[in-house]
Amino acid sequence: MKAVKFATQLDAEVAKDLRAFAVHADRSISGIVNEAVAEYLQRRRVRPAFRAALDEVLTDHDELLRRLAK
Numbered sequence: 001m002k003a004v005k006f007a008t009q010l011d012a013e014v015a016k017d018l019r020a021f022a023v024h025a026d027r028s029i030s031g032i033v034n035e036a037v038a039e040y041l042q043r044r045r046v047r048p049a050f051r052a053a054l055d056e057v058l059t060d061h062d063e064l065l066r067r068l069a070k
Contacts, residue, residue: 018032018033
């Protein structure tokens, strides 16, 4: 996949921790940031879908769930 450059700012302490982690893991900062952002976006996409499915189950089976809770 083609890489795209962009600029951003990090909290100084986060940047320090990121650099240290990259050295310790023998990885590039770019690779770590790319992986972290991809994972963050994936979690954000899945969460609403999961929440919608959960809400649907709770609504559709409200009476049954109430009886099971007793």
